Amino acid sequence: MLNKSLIVRLNIILFVFFLISCENNEITNKADNKSVSDTIKLEKDTLVVAKDTTEHKTDIDRVEIQQNIIETKIVVEQVQTKLITQEEKDEINENPLSSWNDNETKQRIIDFVNTITDKNSKSYVKPENRIASVDIDGTLWAEKPLYFQLYFVFDRIKAMVPDHPKWKRDKLIQAVLKGDVDKIRTYGPQGLAKLMTITQSEMYTDEFENTVLDWIKIAKHPETNRYYTEMIYQPMLELINYFKANEIKVYLVSEGGIDFIRPWSEIVFGIPKEQVIGSRQKLELQFVDNKPVLFKNPKVEYVNSGKNKVISIYQIIGKVPIISIGNSDDDISMLEWTYYRSTPHLVAIVHHTDDDREYYYDKDSKIGKLNEGLILAKENNWLIFDVKNDWKKVFSFE
Amino acid sequence: MLNKSLIVRLNIILFVFFLISCENNEITNKADNKSVSDTIKLEKDTLVVAKDTTEHKTDIDRVEIQQNIIETKIVVEQVQTKLITQEEKDEINENPLSSWNDNETKQRIIDFVNTITDKNSKSYVKPENRIASVDIDGTLWAEKPLYFQLYFVFDRIKAMVPDHPKWKRDKLIQAVLKGDVDKIRTYGPQGLAKLMTITQSEMYTDEFENTVLDWIKIAKHPETNRYYTEMIYQPMLELINYFKANEIKVYLVSEGGIDFIRPWSEIVFGIPKEQVIGSRQKLELQFVDNKPVLFKNPKVEYVNSGKNKVISIYQIIGKVPIISIGNSDDDISMLEWTYYRSTPHLVAIVHHTDDDREYYYDKDSKIGKLNEGLILAKENNWLIFDVKNDWKKVFSFE
Numbered sequence: 001m002l003n004k005s006l007i008v009r010l011n012i013i014l015f016v017f018f019l020i021s022c023e024n025n026e027i028t029n030k031a032d033n034k035s036v037s038d039t040i041k042l043e044k045d046t047l048v049v050a051k052d053t054t055e056h057k058t059d060i061d062r063v064e065i066q067q068n069i070i071e072t073k074i075v076v077e078q079v080q081t082k083l084i085t086q087e088e089k090d091e092i093n094e095n096p097l098s099s100w101n102d103n104e105t106k107q108r109i110i111d112f113v114n115t116i117t118d119k120n121s122k123s124y125v126k127p128e129n130r131i132a133s134v135d136i137d138g139t140l141w142a143e144k145p146l147y148f149q150l151y152f153v154f155d156r157i158k159a160m161v162p163d164h165p166k167w168k169r170d171k172l173i174q175a176v177l178k179g180d181v182d183k184i185r186t187y188g189p190q191g192l193a194k195l196m197t198i199t200q201s202e203m204y205t206d207e208f209e210n211t212v213l214d215w216i217k218i219a220k221h222p223e224t225n226r227y228y229t230e231m232i233y234q235p236m237l238e239l240i241n242y243f244k245a246n247e248i249k250v251y252l253v254s255e256g257g258i259d260f261i262r263p264w265s266e267i268v269f270g271i272p273k274e275q276v277i278g279s280r281q282k283l284e285l286q287f288v289d290n291k292p293v294l295f296k297n298p299k300v301e302y303v304n305s306g307k308n309k310v311i312s313i314y315q316i317i318g319k320v321p322i323i324s325i326g327n328s329d330d331d332i333s334m335l336e337w338t339y340y341r342s343t344p345h346l347v348a349i350v351h352h353t354d355d356d357r358e359y360y361y362d363k364d365s366k367i368g369k370l371n372e373g374l375i376l377a378k379e380n381n382w383l384i385f386d387v388k389n390d391w392k393k394v395f396s397f398e
Numbered sequence: 399m400l401n402k403s404l405i406v407r408l409n410i411i412l413f414v415f416f417l418i419s420c421e422n423n424e425i426t427n428k429a430d431n432k433s434v435s436d437t438i439k440l441e442k443d444t445l446v447v448a449k450d451t452t453e454h455k456t457d458i459d460r461v462e463i464q465q466n467i468i469e470t471k472i473v474v475e476q477v478q479t480k481l482i483t484q485e486e487k488d489e490i491n492e493n494p495l496s497s498w499n500d501n502e503t504k505q506r507i508i509d510f511v512n513t514i515t516d517k518n519s520k521s522y523v524k525p526e527n528r529i530a531s532v533d534i535d536g537t538l539w540a541e542k543p544l545y546f547q548l549y550f551v552f553d554r555i556k557a558m559v560p561d562h563p564k565w566k567r568d569k570l571i572q573a574v575l576k577g578d579v580d581k582i583r584t585y586g587p588q589g590l591a592k593l594m595t596i597t598q599s600e601m602y603t604d605e606f607e608n609t610v611l612d613w614i615k616i617a618k619h620p621e622t623n624r625y626y627t628e629m630i631y632q633p634m635l636e637l638i639n640y641f642k643a644n645e646i647k648v649y650l651v652s653e654g655g656i657d658f659i660r661p662w663s664e665i666v667f668g669i670p671k672e673q674v675i676g677s678r679q680k681l682e683l684q685f686v687d688n689k690p691v692l693f694k695n696p697k698v699e700y701v702n703s704g705k706n707k708v709i710s711i712y713q714i715i716g717k718v719p720i721i722s723i724g725n726s727d728d729d730i731s732m733l734e735w736t737y738y739r740s741t742p743h744l745v746a747i748v749h750h751t752d753d754d755r756e757y758y759y760d761k762d763s764k765i766g767k768l769n770e771g772l773i774l775a776k777e778n779n780w781l782i783f784d785v786k787n788d789w790k791k792v793f794s795f796e
Contacts, residue, residue, distance in 0.1 A: 128670055205712065249672075262716045272526055273716030274647075280713055285705040285731060291738045292731070294712055301713075307683040314603065314692055315678055315699075316714055318660045318671030333683060333690070340689045 084270070089245035096242045098392075099235040105390045108383055109239070112346045116322065117246050123344040125322055127247040132323035133277075133313055133334055134240070136254040136261065138368040139327040139350050140269065142231040144359045145223065147367070149256050152215055154179075156199035201281055201298040205259065208296060212263040226397060229268050234396045235385075236350070240269060248323065252276045253313060253334060255305040259296070277312050279304045309334040322346065325385075328368040332376065339380060348383035349373055357394040358387060482668070487643035494640045496790075497633040503788045506781055507637070510744045514720065515644050521742040523720055525645040530721035531675075531711055531732055532638070534652040534659065536766040537725040537748050538667065540629040542757045543621065545765070547654050550613055552577075554597035599679055599696040603657065606694060610661040624795060627666050632794045633783075634748070638667060646721065650674045651711060651732060653703040657694070675710050677702045707732040720744065723783075726766040730774065737778060746781035747771055755792040756785060 084092075096113075100106040116125040137143040157176045160167070167173045172191050175183035184191060200208065221231050243250050252271055254261055258278030265271045282297040304312050310333050313321065324331075324338035327350040339347045351370065352361050363371035377384050387394060482490075494511075498504040514523040535541040555574045558565070565571045570589050573581035582589060598606065619629050641648050650669055652659055656676030663669045680695040702710050708731045711719065722729075722736035725748040737745045749768065750759050761769035775782050785792060 128664070131672075258713070258716070266526070274529075274714065276716065283709045283712060285708050292708065292735050294709065310683050310690065311681045311692065314681060315656070316672065318656070318674065337690050 084241065084244050092241055092245040096245075097235065097238050099238055101390055101392055103390065105383060105385060109242075109346070112344065113242065113246050113248075116344055125344065129319060129322065130246070130248040131317060131319050131321040132243055132248050132250045132325070133253045133309075133321040133338070134250055134324075135326040135328075135331050135334070136252050136256060137327075138352070139325055139331075140232060140236050140240075140252070141228070142221070142233075142358065143368050144361070145367075147256070148221075148228050148231075149260050151219065151222070152212070152260065153195055153199050155215060155219060156211070157195060160199070197298045200257065200260070201296045203296055205283070205294040205296060208259055209263050212260055216264045216268075226395070229264070230395060230397055232268065232395070233350075233391070234393055234398075235391045237269070237396075240271070243323070244270070250275060251313070251317065251321070252278075253304070253309050254278045255303070255309075255330065257281070258304075277304060277309075277316055306330050307333045310337045313337070324348075325350070326373070327352070328370050329373045330369075332373050335373070335376075335382065339382070346383065347377075347380070348385055349377050350385045351387065353386050354388040354391075354394065357398065482639065482642050490636075490639055490643040494643075495633065495636050497636055499788055499790055501788065503781060503783060507640075507744070510742065511640065511644050511646075514742060523742065527717060527720065528644070528646040529715060529717050529719040530641055530646050530648045530723070531651045531707075531719040531736070532648055532722075533724040533726075533729050533732070534650050534654060535725075536750070537723055537729075538630060538634050538638075538650070539626070540619070540631075540756065541766050542759070543765075545654070546619075546626050546629075547658050549617065549620065550610070550658065551593055551597050553613060553617060554609070555593060558597070595696045598655065598658070599694045601694055603681065603692040603694060606657050607661050610658055614662045614666075624793070627662065628793060628795055630666065630793070631748075631789070632791055632796075633789045635667070635794075638669070641721070642668070648673060649711070649715065649719070650676075651702070651707050652676045653701070653707075653728065655679070656702075675702060675707075675714055704728050705731045708735045711735070722746075723748070724771070725750070726768050727771045728767075730771050733771070733774075733780065737780070744781065745775075745778070746783055747775050748783045749785065751784050752786040752789075752792065755796065 096110060097106055100109075115121045115123045116130065118124055134140065137147055141148070154176055157167075157173060161173065161177065168177075172184065172187050172194065175181075175187075176195065187194075216228060218227075220227055224231065240250050250269075250271055252261065252265055252269070252275065254277070256278050258276060258280050261278050262273040262276050265273060265276050280301040282299040282301045284295045284297050286293055286295045302308065302312065309331070313334070320341040321338050322342045322344065323346045324335045325348045326332075326335055331349075335347050335349070338345050349370065351374065352359050352368070354360060361368060361370075362374060363369065374384070376382065385391075494508060495504055498507075513519050513521045514528065516522055532538065535545055539546070552574050555565075555571060559571065559575065566575075570582065570585050570592065573579075573585075574593065585592075614626060616625075618625055622629065638648050648667075648669055650659065650663055650667070650673065652675070654676050656674060656678055659676050660671040660674050663674045664671060678699040680697040680699045682693045682695050684691055684693045700706065700710065707729070711732070718739040719736050720740045720742065721744045722733045723746045724730075724733055729747075733745050733747070736743050747768065749772065750757050750766070752758060759766060759768075760772060761767065772782070774780065783789075
């Protein structure tokens, strides 16, 4: 009973954001099936059925994939932060936040960090209590025109179709292949749930992890034609590293699926997997050749949005973050949790105000709606990271 | 439906271990109501109703409580490890595991740690992948004659009765007050669930944390008359510190309630709260005077035993521990997870073989039953920590 209601709940949440988020009524086909490495095919009750599916691709496609792999390796290595050495920390602290304009916002961040790390300050916070909770979509990387995880789902469908010829008769799959969002909409929450189930569950956790890693290496953003790993906000990456340089432990707290985020959290943000909190599916411990494996059950265990972000932070960390950063009304509970429960605290909202370098959206946006959050930020003197005014550059490739 | 079935499941698990664990058919009254500081009374729908209930105690009792607080402070400070400095790490690595006998067991531990930290070794493991999962009851501290959390529950009942006069008419409560385990048994799982609900839920998380902290400062083990914080196995504390000195991140993975463990994990084991994984109740985000608080719902969200330990490790950490240590058949899944999934690995079982200094128990034990685990340990060459032969001392007070 509960499982079903949870699934329905997730479906509704996902479908609502999906319905309202498709601001372009067409899913671009730029991130097409070439962009998905497809070494793992899902077959029930088998551990890994690796097939070379390149026969479905032309020679040119294959060369492109190889090229993409090489390029992405460089990109990922460029942004890779891993564990920071003391030397790197000193360097960051000497010249922090170089992509931020020298204004009040930047100064307030630096003042806060200086205060909590100064043993003579009455606002000093011991390193073990320096926890930051930071949203991902729209806060650390772009979320327009759709959440990246949805492109992953669509790309997976396209990549899996060759091995599932019967799927082509399915009208919903046909809509995905055509990028016909209007058509997908007519299938309601059940339709999206079906797409997510066949692409993200009924497989082993290792298989899924490899699939995500393969995708992130190759897939490109439909509007900028940049790798998703390049769609990180450079100032936010610097902010995370500045926190790390001051022994502040950064947790990524997202509504996205935890198994989708973890494969790249370490290589892209330098955030270890154990510092990622997201939505979870149920897992089952199974045995293949007497060896234990974890199977991704399609049932949803936890939807990490709104109030649930606070609850999961408490259940998993057990401490109140002294820093919370988000970008939409869905983050308000998390921000208030820090604002009311921690002294000192730094609470901040990313406000997307730059249509030239990124996107302009807030209260009327269908994705990342920010209305009440902006009012609360002004009332409570939370920091507002104004993209246009506070950031020298948005992306590293600028 | 699921919630109910989960509650029933927890009740059954708890009741089974409770029924079979009362090897002495009487709960000793040494840990009586004097031993519980009772600054917080549970009243529904109020945040904190602090009352001075010392009027129920004699002057002598009050002096004893004061004395206990002072003594415990010393005890807790003695075992407090917190964040280890580089100096302390060097010291530990120069002379590791001093309470362990110089035999093969100790040597295998040291060899393993040397291998994974040696950059020239082919078994070198990067610091970010050095995860250890360690059970608590019977592995890090004593679990006899009953799990300490059960004494906490009984002590709470005794402490709460003065403010709930009607409870005295309840036959089950009467049985707890008398320490009549046979009588408590006749109430079945529902009885124990009732006791746990009224002592550990329908309150705010802060209240519960303070209650546990107050209890751990004062309550004493019924057989040794030592503080529970002194019932830690000294060699295991050294092992944890040895791991920490080699950048191995230790997670405590227990069936015990996470909100019961976290208040003392940091001060007793030097393990931060975010490195504790346990059973969880559902939490609700509520607002008191417009400020957010978390309310402990009596429904059980997760029972962290057996296979569930593996699942929670994956959901929360996202990595396979390279070290797993337990002491009972309930830990087998967790141990096998490391054994089959990590190379290199160190898998170990604490075998309680010393009736003089602690307890002797294994396959016939009603608490911490160890039968299949011992067979698997021998078959697979897991380490067995034989208390009698491997440990110079069991507790620090010896």
